[in-house]
Amino acid sequence: MSASRAFTLGAVLLLWLCCSSLLAAQKDGITDPVEVKALQDIRNSLIDINKNLSNWRRGDPCTSNWTGVLCFDEANKEDGYLHVRELQLLNMNLSGTLSPSLGNLTYMEILDFMWNTINGSIPPAIGNIKSLKLLLLNGNQLTGSLPEELGHLPILDRIQIDQNHISGPIPKSFANLNKTKHFHMNNNSISGQIPAELSRLPNLVHFLLDNNNLSGTLPPDLYKLPKLLILQLDNNHFDGSTIPSSYGNMTKLLKLSLRNCSLQGPMPDLSRIPNLGYLDLSFNQLAGPVPPNKLSKNITTIDLSNNALNGTIPDYFSELPLLQLLSIANNSLTGSVPSTIWQTRTNGNEGLNLHFENNKLSNINGSTSLPQNVTLWLQGNPACSNSSIVQFCTSQIVDVNNQSSTESNVTCPVQSCPPPFEYFQTPHISCVCSAPLIFGYRLKSPGFTNFIAYRVAFQEYLTSGLELNLYQLNLSSALWEEGPRLQMLLKLFPVYVNQNSSHIFNDSEARRIISMFTGWNIPDSDVFGPYELLYITLLGPYTNVLSATPRKSKLSTGALVGIVVGAIAGAVTLSALVSLLILRKRAGNYRAITKRRRASKAFMKIEGVKYFSYAEMALATNNFNSSSQVGQGGYGRVYKGVLADGRVVAIKRAEESSFQGETEFLTEIELLSRVHHRNLVSLIGFCDENGEQMLVYEFMSNGTLRDHLSAKTKEPLSFATRMSIALASAKGILYLHTEADPPIFHRDVKASNILLDSRYNAKVADFGLSKLAPVPNIEGDVPGHISTVVKGTPGYLDPEYFLTHKLTDKSDVYSLGVVFLELLTGMQPISHGKNIVREVNIAYQTGMLFSLVDGRMGSYPSDCVDKFLTLAMKCCNDETDERPSMTDVVRELESIWNMMPESEITAMDTVSTDHTEMGMASPSSFSLLKNPCVSSEVSGSDLVSGVVPAITPR
Structure with a gap:
């Protein structure tokens, strides 16, 4: 040997x-073997692509600190074993199913699988865990019905199964949950009648069942719930049901939200609810007058829009000091608008939105002078015929749920702390570098519509609940989401005493704060309502804080x-062996580290492009959680991320098979840093760390053109919008060909690389295959092509480039021509073996083009379509020389745009493009044009001459 x-x-x-001695010494301090087996079964039923649970195969669950497994500190006196107290698997990108063996963790108090992608049904065996207090399964892909067995958990405090795909009725056994305070079951497919038996629940506080398929009638006996604060049933189907008058007796109620529930009958008298703060009965068929009895003076939001209410505006609307939103739009109210609604306000800084559109209101009674931060909309009322009121009759609508706030209580200078440390403002106005604990946090049912007025109160509420000082909280961002819900990024910093203070939380304090969130130990607030924890980001010194739980010995x-x-x-x-391995490996690592440092220094010199650390990218994407993924291509996955400064970005993360060398990666970034045009997606920064290559771009909220052409979106694109997209895309590529320095051939123009922002402005993206255009040779001549390996996407490839490997600017013209054909037909370039260019050519020659035109875009000016089609077919000519240049393409598109009737342009209600800024004709110039396109329905006889017919939507 x-x-x-x-x-x-x-x-x-x-x-x-050594291990044998340890095991012998802990005979009475190991995990119950039944629970060990249960945890192994749970692990085997899950798919753990990030390997978060890799240590579940080693040692004892409780004594080896398995990820997410928290045990009681001492062995049970009866059986001598340690038992699992909590299973905390929040946001770990887990998929697979939930094992029935969960029911064998019979001492467990908290079961948390929130924000993963687990499918399958909820195991009935969970009903065996009689000690369970928190059942947290929201944000997954669970299906099936709710097990009756869940109704037999005697001390359950909270059931959260929202944002899944659960169907079937609510079990009547849930009426046995006498300790349960929180029913969060919204955003599922739960159906049937709300069981009247639930009205006997003695402790129910929050009843959230919005966005389901509930039907039947609203149970009148719900008023008997003695502690109910929030009743939220929006977007269900209570066809023909009325709102029971007994709901006016819910004396504890703070929020009543019954939006879009197919409710009929009169609006109930809610004047007997003393602290009602939020009322939404919009999008129903309520009729009759608004009850004259006064609502609570605590109310912030009244939304009665889109009903059939009549009568006059009640006078008491002028006596609501905290009111932020009053919407009675789209009803049949008559009489005058009382100006006292805004004149009696004492705190104009809180803001007030008044939506009175589309009623029968005749005038404003009193002053038309609005205080600061008060907005009034009156369009669609007879009052708009009065010249003194016309300023309130514009068509502009502000979405109150699209407000965001990135204001921070930190006023330190530009960030210069080494990640993950950040500047932290101390009470003495001195800034120190400290490491924060970072939490994704969301208010699920807030009792207001304007957060600015409640920001300070929220900070005081949260820090008080966490037993922290107010200055330790940095509310980094707050963004309204559909619901409405309010998502926030919270950063908590360690306490500051003096310059010698620690700049990190110690482990016990970090664990205490985390447990306050995960155990729902922060007291509820009336105005802020229930919250949910979206993620916890532990960076730097906190990476292992949850795996270092101290245990009594x-x-x-x-x-x-x-x-x-x-x-x-x-x-x-072992240290001798490890030392040898370290010495052997250090020499190789030194060269790699040196190379990375050289590259990083070079990166820092790229003007206008920011270097991001891996930690910053992980934080922005919630650790690259699948819920943040918005796309995937040959390069890798694309994630939606939110940077520390609140900016929303797209992060393209390369897969290992797509990695470039350091030089190539740097060259691509340098190339992109020089490309700046309104119709090209901007590069913001990059990351080259931890074996990762990532590019950070501006985020385009409306996705790809391909998505909109493939009917993935609800609203189809009109012809005018499609023309706007075509022209913007062409201008972006024209810039690459003629104005970029040096010029660039894109080489991968396609509908999925044309992105649309929130106003449907088009921008060309993805320059991963781009090539620099030829440069002059010694004689000063510029070659007409580049000889290169053929790359691109089938269906968009220039035939001549494919055959000869000669890439030219006309190769991009061909690809863009295919995009134009997609815009006209909605077809894909290649589908079921059929090529779009060939199919359009055949249809055009046989006079049957109408059968291919995309009916989703509705009627259109036929002459304009004919000219656009002609241009598209020229671009797709097999002969390179027969194709127009990109300059000619842009010129022809502008000509078509200028020929479009003004009505087509003004009808672009889904697009808000500044046409003058894009080089298009302004609407006022249309009267000067001699040959506008004819917008008409064309008869079948016209097909012989090749005129494109106008097709109505299918």
Whole structure:
């Protein structure tokens, strides 16, 4: 036997002796074998692509600190075993199914699988966990019905199964949940009648069942719920049901939201609810007058829009000091608008939105002068015929749920702390670098519509609940989402005493704060409502804070001596082996590190492009959670991210097979840093760290053109919008060909690389295959092509480039011509073996083009379509020389745009493009044009002459 082999065997023997001593010393301090087996079953039923649960295969669950497994500190006196107290698997990108073996964790108090992608049904065996207090399964892809067994959990405080795909009725057994305060079951497919038996629940506080398929009638007895604060049933189907008058007796109620529930009958009298703060009865068929009795003076939001209400505006609307939103739009109210609604306000800084559109209101009674931060909309009322009121009759609508706030209480200078440390403003106005704990946090049902007025109160509420100082909280961003819900990014910094204070939380304090969130130990607030934890980001010094849980020891002195001696011997032996490995590896690592540092220094010199650390990218994407993924291509996955400064970005993360060398990656970034045009997606920064290559772009909220042409979106694109997209895309490519320095051939123009922003402005993206245009040779001549390996996307490839490997600017023209054909037909370039260019050519020659025109875009000016089609077919000519240049393409598109009737342009209600800025004719210039396109329905006889007919929507 060799010396090295003997040395290794000796080390293994010593290590075995050490472990044997430890196991012998803890006979009464190991996890219950039944629970160990249950955890193994749970692990086997899950798919863990990020390997978060890799340590579940080693050691004892409780004594080896398995990820997400929290146990009681001491062994149970009855059986001598340790037992699992919490299973915290929040936001770990887990998929697979939930194992029925969960029911064997019979001592568990918290079961948390929130924000993963787990499918399958909820195991009925969970009903066996009689100690369960928190059942947290929201944000997955669970299906099936709710098990009756869940109704037999005697001390359950909270059931959160929202944002899944659960169907079927609510079990009547849920009426047995006498300790349950929170029913969060919104955003599922739960159907049937709300069981009247639920009205006997003595502790129910929050009843959230919005966005389901509930039907039947609203149970009148719900008013008997003695502690109910929030009743939220929006977007269900209570066809023909009325709102029970008994709901006016819910004396504890703070929020009543019954939006879009197919409700009929009169609006109930809610004047007996003393603290009602939020009322939404919009999008129903309520009729009759608004009850004259006064609502609570605590109310912030009244939305009665889109009903059939009549009568006059009640006078008491002028006596609501906290009102932020009053919407009675789209009803049949008559009389005058009382100006006292805004004149009596004492705090104009809080803002007030008044939506009175589309009623029968005749005038404003009193002053038309609005205080600061008060907005009034009156369009669609007879009052708009009055010239003194016309300023309130514009068509502009502000979406109150699209407000965002990135204001921070930190006023430190530009960030210069090494990540993950950040500047932290202390009470003495001095800024120190500290490491924050970072939480994704969301208010699920806030009792207001304007957060600015409540920002300070929220900070005081949260820090008080967490037992922290107010200055320790940095509310980094707050963004309204559909619901409406309010998502926030919270950063908590360690307490500051003086310059010698620690700049990180110690482990016990970090664990305490985290447990306050995960255990829902922060007291509820009336105005802020229930919250949900979206994620916890632990960077730098906190990476292992949850795996270092201290545990009381019961080891004897002899056992301790044995463990210490064994550990020392094993450590000495193993350290020798580790040292040899480290020395052998260090030389290779040194070269790699040096190369990375050289590259990083070069990166920092790229003007206008920011370097991001891997930690910053992980934080922005919630650790690259699948819920943040918005796309995937040959390069890798694309994630939606939110940077620390609140900016929303798209992060393209390369897969290992797509990695470029350092030089190539740097060259691509340098190339993109020089490309700046309104119709090209901008590069913001990059990351080249931890074996990752990522590019950070501006985020385009309306996705790809391909998505909109494939009917993935609800609203189809009109012809005018499609023309606007075509012209913007062409201008972006024209810039690459003629104005970029040096000029660039894109080489991968396609509908999925044309992105649309929130106003449907088009921008060309993805320059991963781009090539620099030819440069002049010694004689000063510029070659007409580049010889290169053929790359691109089938269906968009220039035939001549494919055959000869000669890439020219006309190759991009061909690809863009295919995009034009997609815009006209909605077809894909290649589908079921059919090529779009060939199919359009055949249809055009046979006079049957109408059968291919995309009916989703509705009627259109036929002459304009004919000219656009002609241009598209020229671009797709097989002969390179027969195609127009990109300059000619843009010129022809502008000509078509200028020929379009003004009505077509003004009808672009889904697009808000500044046409003058894009080089298009302004609407006022249309009267000067001599040959506008004719917008008409064309008869079948016209097909012979090749005129494109106008097709109505299918």
